[in-house]
Amino acid sequence: MSASSAFNDEKGGSSSVGEPEYGHDPASGGIFSSDYKRHDDLKEMLDSNKDSLKLEAMKRIVAMIARGKNASDLFPAVVKNVACKNIEVKKLVYVYLVRYAEEQQDLALLSISTFQRGLKDPNQLIRASALRVLSSIRVTIIVPIMMLAIKEAASDMSPYVRKTAAHAIPKLYSLDPEQKDQLIEVIEKLLADKTTLVAGSVVMAFEEVCPERIDLIHKNYRKLCNLLIDVEEWGQVVIINMLTRYARTQFLNPNINESLLEEGGGGDKTFYGSDEDEDEDDEEKEKKAEAAALAKRKPYVMDPDHRLLLRNTKPLLQSRNAAVVMAVAQLYFHLAPKAEVGVIAKALVRLLRSHSEVQYVVLQNVATMTIKRRGMFEPYLKSFYIRSTDPTQIKVLKLEVLTNLANETNISTILREFQTYIKSMDKDFVAATIQAIGRCATNIGEVRDTCLNGLVQLLSNRDELVVAESVVVIKKLLQMQPEKHSDIIKHMAKLTDNIQVPMARASILWLIGEYCEHVPKIAPDVLRKMAKSFTNEEDIVKLQIINLAAKLYLTNSKQTKLLTQYVLNLAKYDQNYDIRDRARFIRQLIVPTEKSGALSKYAKKLFLALKPAPVLESPFKDRDHFQLGSLSHLLNAKAGGYQELPDWPEAAPDPSVRNVEVPEWTKCSSREKRKEKKVEKPFYSDSEGESGPTESADSESDSASGSESRSGSEVSGSGSESEESEEGSESEEEEEEEEEKDKKKKKKELKNFFFFVSTIAPSSALKNYELLHRITGEGLSVEYCFSRQPFSPDANMVAVQMQFTNNATSDTKNLHMEDVKLQSGMRVKEFPEIELLSAGEMATAVMGIDFCDSTQAANFQLCTHTRKFFVSIQPPVGELMRPIFLTENEFKKEQGQLMGMNEITEKLTLDAKCRNEHAIVQRVTTAANLSRVPCGSDKEFAGRTVTSSSLVLVTVATKEEGAAQLTVNCEKMVIGTMLVKDILLALTQ
């Protein structure tokens, strides 16, 4: 530092004025005149004996290089220090050498011998670094030396040196392409390498030097697939991209049968949903020829090697590196059977959380994918919603994706979302949104009118750009069915007075001209106005005025003849030659003179021919002929060095080429071994994952040991840590867990069951009521419960299941019911007589009662062969209904219709034990025979009363600290009130 400050003094303030930002740094450029002097100073420092001075000098020189300042005149002084003992000086000298060797070839040769010595060093790292620098020096004379060094390094013991050799290959190739053949030999050798360290680098070399030599991969294919997960991330990207290409040449199209099926009548619709609609057409064309040949072929069987690739790349979707995820995603997109491609969607959506540049690239690729495989991204629709803080380019891409994803089912949500976008402050984005609406309207017929109406409303927007864009889009939409919309055309004709954007004016004029027959009164007037302002219009507007004039002349020459003449005369003297030409051309065509040829007869046909409606297409259509994720795909143009993604072969090449004689490679990677060891231990049971409560800073209770002893000591020597103390408690815990797990499992099963048989099955335990106590019944006891099963003989009846137990010592005979007393309207279906109930036995019977949706009791006599008992069954209100299945939307809709008098709301504080969702659901469903609305945001339940089928809707909205609100909507107010009471009771106790 002392030296540098001295230098600063010497230099004075000379540099500080010109470039203040460099002022603090002594090595900055400064003024030219002082350069030589300063370099003398540096030379002196480099020549000195002190390492510290040399280091200081080198640091300043490197800083100069970093700033892009020229330091080449110091070459001789620097290169002398290449053999310096100080490792940092040496490194910096290397940096300098690599930068300037190309310019000072002769002097650079002085350093070569140092590196040659380094190549023989016993330390692998020194060998590697010597090779690295040597190969980076771009001096043609040393090509033979480099070649030799690379060949030697390729068979080095150390994988690190071999990796460096792989890196050196493309360097040498770019220096001297003549060496290709020799280099391919080295690549072939290194491809056979069995370490993960080398794999990525050598594939990179392969891609740069000889990507066409796909035959070199055969023998290494399986090895690469298996090593892949352990290769460093950058290598993974390169390998995956290369293997995608390889697979395209070696395996059969896994979707070939599906395309055949589709042609056979679209039989697979049910499997792949609606996403294949567009696909079908494309594929049909593409595959027709192929399919014909393959029609009688045996069913497609995936090559095991193809499967291996898919299987081994899948885990990499979880990589933290966006490039790796994208590489796997494109591999799946290009290679996987349709049914499996879906897995990549989730990972790609995840990348949307990343930096905006990553988003930009990912969205471009998603946009392409959504055209071919819409279904894949449909579940993630909302992830593409736009935030006002997104950069415009991201917004536009998201919009593109949303538009591609639009279909009949989700269009209403998407359009609602678009409505918010239209109000955005970002006008470019608003314009893009309007175009997107236009595209949705053309693609989905159902919403065309809605969209059109929406766009017409935009015509009165205050922002001119918005209006202009709407006009352009409306024009395209109207072309599809003009006859219906003459009033829109009229409306637009009025706009010509106000709107100034040329493109919009031109669009309106074209529209009026094209459909002048629909607006016969307005069209000539528009032409009159336009004729007036003709000279001040933009060129595209002028052209359309001429068009309009011509069309009107042909259809309505009486009114417009003079106007047309006038416009054509104006155009004749226009500055723009295009307009002058057009005017002449049109005059000849439409105005009949003696000289005019046969053409003018057909003028009407020429001008007013039926024009096909424009197809609004995604700009991402057909981009997938570029390999996804590639630069070429992003730019939609072939980049230099892009390797075309080959088409699938018609017949698979011989798969045996990939067979390797000695499949011993697995043993070479130590990491691989580690993994295998892991797999062998099936002990690591699931339960461990959810074990004891070891939260936060508990340095004392290290819980490592217990599980370790069970797992068969992965790492020796640490097994016997504090086992004794822990084991007891842990095993207990585990038991508990086990129990809990069982319970959970059952619950889960129940849930599943419930889901499938949702309307019928009771979701909670049934409550038993006593009908006859065994003392009053003299030994006969009867219990009943509401079984919540449909009563099959009569759907309007509630099924009551009765259980008879004979506790007496003698048999009971002829159990039946008599003398049923009911309120009007109620009905009972008696249970069949039980002829004999032996002592100590039990029997069950089911009866049905129609309670007429009231809680009136059904009274009757229960008779045995000796006695009669008066009994009554009074239903809790919750049993007067049966569950129905509603979706959340239906629920909300129904609820909306049952407001006012039909809605009862009660606030409550939940019982301490039932604050979680599960408990609430359980209690509500126990209290009333209702079913939970799946996926509802609140806890919502639905049912219908048994007799009158009135809807019963229950909502429990929970708030903090156990506060909750219960809402019951039911047409039958009495039932509603009673139900509120019952559920309230159930939830608060």
Place this chain on the structure above:
Amino acid sequence: MIHSLFLINHSGDIFLEKHWKSVISRSVCDYFFEAKEKAVDPENVAPVLQTPHHYLISVYRGKLFFLSVVQTEVPPLFVIEFLHRVADTFQDYFGECSEGVIKDNLVTVYELLEEMLDNGFPLATESNVLKEMIRPPNILRSVVNTLTGGSNVGDKLPTGQLSNVPWRRAGVKYTNNEAYFDVIEEIDAILDKSGTTVFAEIQGVVEACVRLTGMPDLTLSFMNPRLLDDVSFHPCVRFKRWESERVLSFIPPDGNFTLMTYHVSSQNLVAIPVYVKQNISFFESGSCGRLDITIGPKQNMGKTVEGLMVTIHMPKVVLSANLTATQGNYTYDLATKVVVWDIGKLNPQKLPNLRGSLSLQAGAPKPDENPSLNIDLKIQQLAISGLKVSRLDMYGEKYKPFKGVKYLTKAGKFQVRT
């Protein structure tokens, strides 16, 4: 692959260049400057540009552009991801990634770049390997270096590159062995005018700070791993164990690192911790408007909401804001038209309110769109999804480490439309 790298500051000065192959003139950046000029906002510069002979791929980080030049086909994400990794490395080394620190450490930066790529292909990007070769600067060392003429280049050879666990260097020693994990969850949400959720999801990340001696092998398990829907891992995590047992088993890198990021399965409802009552309106006449915002607690699981902040990007025509806040204070930046209301802790008894009038440019039409509100908040000791770490086990070393887990919930991209 990557041919050259230029670092460009906000005002368009190239202050560092590095070439991994032959030198490319810095005039290639002119194409970029042109695009930058056109894009107004630096965020809107297309990350990939095509020029007659080169392709320019850039990222924007910390008010700096990292502009790389490539000549041939290369996956753009590969380059973008690498450039971000470079920025991360600078951050890791110097504490921040800004023009100032890069200029102050120009030589170290240059050496780092030299090691990170070889002939344009990534060589060593693990910060642990890099730190072995090039020591990060610290105050003590720079004082010692000045006195003794020592260097910041490691004198050891980078053995990390040779190991099977390249992310961890050998021979780590600590007197206090500790392993801390931060479970940080971010709520991304869009709420519409009426307060209903248009879209909401939870993204989480587990940040680790592990300072353990030797080669520990850790296993981290969760009480409820089923919550995790989509995960991505640091390369150290053994994926197969996760697949089969839902535990994170790994040999940790030394120091700070991101262990995993996750997405909570969308079946689970997302609790929205606050509600916002807002009324922003502009009047047709009189060129003024009114603003009234109240924030209250919603589903915050009984925890306090802290660090509450509301950012509003006002329309261009809003000239000034005359507001009063019942809690915290607000600023209105006239240049960027951004209102920032820094509230702090949310008191449920006394809800914070911001109200007042906005004055618009005279004569300008009233803006079409009401500005949306971006909410920022923090809830300590809570992972809003309910995710819980159940235990951390260590194998392979005999000492007992000090362990800890912290939870934090933050607002991610939390936007209220008005």
